[in-house]
Amino acid sequence: MSVVSIQNLTRDYGGHRGVFDVSFAVDEGEAFGFLGPNGAGKTTTIRHLMGFLKPRAGVCQIGGMDCWAQRAQIQRTLGYVPGEIAFFDDMTGTEYLRFIARYRGMQGTGRQRELLERFDLNPAGRIKKMSKGMKQKLGIVAALMHDPSILILDEPTSGLDPLMQSRFIELVMHEKERGKTILMSSHMFEEVERTCHRVGIIRQGKLVAVDSVDALKAKQQKKYIITFENSKAAEAFCKEDLHTEMLTHHRVAVTVGDTIRDLIAALNRYPVQNLTAPNQSLEEIFLQYYGGEAE
Amino acid sequence: MNATLYKREMKSSWKLLVIFAAILALYVVMIIVMYSPEMLTMFRQFNETMPQMMAAFSMDFTEESLTLLGYMVSGLYGYILLLFPMIFAIIRGNGLVARYVDRGSMASLLAAPVKRRTVAITQMMVLITGIVALVVFTTALEIVTIAAYAPKQAETGRLLLVNLGLLGLQLFIGGVCFLSSCVFNESRTSLAFGAGIPGVMFVLQLLAQAGDKTESLKYATFFTLFRPEAIAAGTSGAMGGVMVLFIGAALLYAGAVVAFSRRDLAV
Numbered sequence: 001m002s003v004v005s006i007q008n009l010t011r012d013y014g015g016h017r018g019v020f021d022v023s024f025a026v027d028e029g030e031a032f033g034f035l036g037p038n039g040a041g042k043t044t045t046i047r048h049l050m051g052f053l054k055p056r057a058g059v060c061q062i063g064g065m066d067c068w069a070q071r072a073q074i075q076r077t078l079g080y081v082p083g084e085i086a087f088f089d090d091m092t093g094t095e096y097l098r099f100i101a102r103y104r105g106m107q108g109t110g111r112q113r114e115l116l117e118r119f120d121l122n123p124a125g126r127i128k129k130m131s132k133g134m135k136q137k138l139g140i141v142a143a144l145m146h147d148p149s150i151l152i153l154d155e156p157t158s159g160l161d162p163l164m165q166s167r168f169i170e171l172v173m174h175e176k177e178r179g180k181t182i183l184m185s186s187h188m189f190e191e192v193e194r195t196c197h198r199v200g201i202i203r204q205g206k207l208v209a210v211d212s213v214d215a216l217k218a219k220q221q222k223k224y225i226i227t228f229e230n231s232k233a234a235e236a237f238c239k240e241d242l243h244t245e246m247l248t249h250h251r252v253a254v255t256v257g258d259t260i261r262d263l264i265a266a267l268n269r270y271p272v273q274n275l276t277a278p279n280q281s282l283e284e285i286f287l288q289y290y291g292g293e294a295e
Numbered sequence: 296m297n298a299t300l301y302k303r304e305m306k307s308s309w310k311l312l313v314i315f316a317a318i319l320a321l322y323v324v325m326i327i328v329m330y331s332p333e334m335l336t337m338f339r340q341f342n343e344t345m346p347q348m349m350a351a352f353s354m355d356f357t358e359e360s361l362t363l364l365g366y367m368v369s370g371l372y373g374y375i376l377l378l379f380p381m382i383f384a385i386i387r388g389n390g391l392v393a394r395y396v397d398r399g400s401m402a403s404l405l406a407a408p409v410k411r412r413t414v415a416i417t418q419m420m421v422l423i424t425g426i427v428a429l430v431v432f433t434t435a436l437e438i439v440t441i442a443a444y445a446p447k448q449a450e451t452g453r454l455l456l457v458n459l460g461l462l463g464l465q466l467f468i469g470g471v472c473f474l475s476s477c478v479f480n481e482s483r484t485s486l487a488f489g490a491g492i493p494g495v496m497f498v499l500q501l502l503a504q505a506g507d508k509t510e511s512l513k514y515a516t517f518f519t520l521f522r523p524e525a526i527a528a529g530t531s532g533a534m535g536g537v538m539v540l541f542i543g544a545a546l547l548y549a550g551a552v553v554a555f556s557r558r559d560l561a562v
Contacts, residue, residue: 052405052560072410080406086399086562090307102299104407142403 003028003150003181009048009058019044020205021058026183031176033192033199033213034185041205042185043083046154049183050080062150079148083155083185085139093123093130093138100142110145118171119164132159140168144175151175153184157191169194189285193217220285221257222277228252229271240266296417297409304421308387312425315383316432319376323433326370327440330363330448363441363448364457364527372457372523373504377497380429380465385490387425388472391418392555393485402562415477415552422473423548426465434458450527456534457526463540464521468493470547477555517543 002025009022019041026032036042047053048060051071060067062074087096101109116123119137127135136159144151153172157165172195176182186192192199193213200210228234231249238244242263243255250273256263267275338361392415395401404414434455441449475488500518502509513519520536 047561050402050406052402052562054557054559071405072408072413075406076408078406080402082399082402084399086402088303088400088403099299099303100403100407103297103404103409143406 001028002026003030003063004032004049004183005059005061006045006049007059007061009045009055009060011044011048011053011056013044016204017041018205019048019202022202022205022207023058024200024207024210026181028181029176029179030198031172031182031184031196033196034183034202035187035189035192035199036185036202037187040202042187042202043154044205045202046152046183046185049152051075077149079143079146079151081140081143081151081153081156083158085135087127087135087138089126089128092126093121093134096127096138097123097142097145101145104146106146111147112141112145115141115144119167133161133164136160137164140171144171149180151180151182151184153182155185155187157186165191188279189216189220190279216285218258221255222260223284224254224256224263225276225278226252226254226267226272227274229273233270237266237270242266296420297413300404300409300414300417301421304391304418305424307390308421308425311383311386312428315379315429318379319429319433320436322371322375323436324440326367327363327437328444330366330445335361362450362527363445364450364453365524367437367454368457368523368527372461374501376433376461377464377500377518380426380461381468381493381497383429384422384426384465384469384472385486385493387422388469388476388489389482389486391422391473392476393479393489394482396480396560396562397482397485399562401560405560405562411556412552415555419473419548419552422469423466426469427462430458430462430465433461453527453529457523460521460523460526460534460537460540463537463544464518466544467517467520467540467547470544470551474547474551474554477551478558480561 004026006025007023010018010020012018012020017039022041022045024032034042034045044053048055049062049067051067051074054068062078065074067074088099091099097109097112101112119140121134121137121141123138123141127138130138136156140156151172157168160168169191172182172184176195182195184192184196189199193216196213198210198212199216201208225247226237228237228250234246234250234252237252238246242259245253245255247253254263392401395404405411437454437458438449438451441454471492472489475492476485479485479488496516496518499512499516503511503513503516503519517540520540522530522533522536525533526537
């Protein structure tokens with residue numbers, strides 16, 4: 001049964017901005033990645049799910065309830081982490097967490113302590129003086145302390161350092177194991193591939209693909225940059241039966257689909273100095289996925 | 296209403312309320328204490344010897360306006376008691392909704408099982424509490440000061456009516472500020488209307504009072520609906536305008552709550 005469902009959602013801001021005829025669903029206990037470059041319509045879609053915006057056309061539902069008409073009721077079991085969280089700056093973190101707990105009508109502090117420990121956060125200071133990462137952690141604790149069964153995470157790891165990013169990913173995986181339904185937006189494939197089973201890709205307001213992570217990965221071509229000891233080796237390597245591209249005298253880029261074994265075998269025969277795998281942009285993955293048909 | 300939110304917002308109002316109450320207290324006590332039989336005799340003499348001069352400075356007191364209440368009306372209710380609670384309403388009206396929407400912190404209030412209507416009504420109650428507190432404080436201080444300095448001149452019944460009128464006017468102004476706060480996305484725009492409309496109306500009121508040529512401006516400002524001198528003099532129908540202000544205020548607040556509940560919020 002789908003917990004989150006969006007049907008033909010449209011909101012035109014003009015100039016090709018907005019979301020256009022977006023439909024997808026997230027099943028109970030599923031983690032769904034919502035991928036797209038900045039400005040593609042991820043946040044607009046999520047604002048509709050949160051009941052901040054009223055759909056101009058189409059329907060958004062969570063747990064069978066309409067996201068606009070029954071927004072307050074939906075919020076009971078929902079946790080929302082926005083990409084950029086704005087707080088009440090005059091409060092300390094502790095005051096903010098206490099305020100949110102009481103404002104929500106929570107009995108006690110829920111999972112607050114456990115979450116603070118997990119993210120190694122001391123909320124005693126004034127929010128105004130906190131770093132972006134600390135604010136992000138505070139927002140995560142505030143959003144999850146009532147132990148919601150549905151999580152809506154809008155680029156939740158922005159502002160977190162790599163260690164805390166991976167701690168957050170662990171938390172998301174843990175929550176998924178506990179049966180939570182998760183919708184997580186990101187502009188990085190790497191971020192969702194570890195946590196999500198399925199992903200939807202949005203581009204210029206249109207949902208262009210909904211597929212499983214495995215399928216995306218199978219189609220994904222990995223790029224490696226190899227540095228050789230000398231240009232001679234680099235030139236010779238380029239003649240191998242691989243998809244290669246000379247970068248400088250010593251460095252060669254190789255694009256590999258499912259032929260990683262061939263690459264490893266070939267590399268064994270050359271004096272390799274270094275091998276790196278740069279992170280791929282979503283646009284690159286997108287282009288590969290569509291075989292370069294995209295504009 | 297959400298009690299937790301109400302408490303937090305009242306905490307934010309508190310400092311501002313204390314400052315405004317202190318300013319009002321200063322003026323109220325000063326004006327009442329200055330009232331004395333000698334001063335009355337002096338005004339009477341001025342009126343007799345140079346009536347044109349007194350009229351030019353709009354100090355041509357009639358015997359009626361020389362009562363303590365009439366004197367308080369011209370000293371306090373033409374400027375001080377209009378302006379300061381109005382500034383309070385402008386600052387808080389804007390801060391309670393538009394500022395949160397503009398900065399995005401409204402998202403934390405809406406990402407909770409609390410209806411938008413409840414959020415709006417809570418913020419409205421915070422504003423109304425502040426305005427009522429200022430007017431009630433002023434009234435109480437006036438009654439106490441009169442009892443201490445001029446107990447024989449006490450006209451408590453009419454004083455209460457004048458202050459009821461003041462409350463109507465200030466609630467109406469608060470309604471204008473709150474509506475603009477609930478309607479606009481940006482704090483700047485909300486402030487432009489929330490401060491601009493009452494500000495312009497206030498200036499028109501001052502101009503209308505300044506002379507015969509500009510008197511017709513009184514039809515262009517809602518401040519005219521509050522006529523403290525008429526209420527103090529016991530003129531029949533003087534409270535009619537006040538009724539209109541109360542009804543208008545109720546409509547403005549209701550409109551604000553509905554508008555906030557129905558609108559799109561990009562937070």
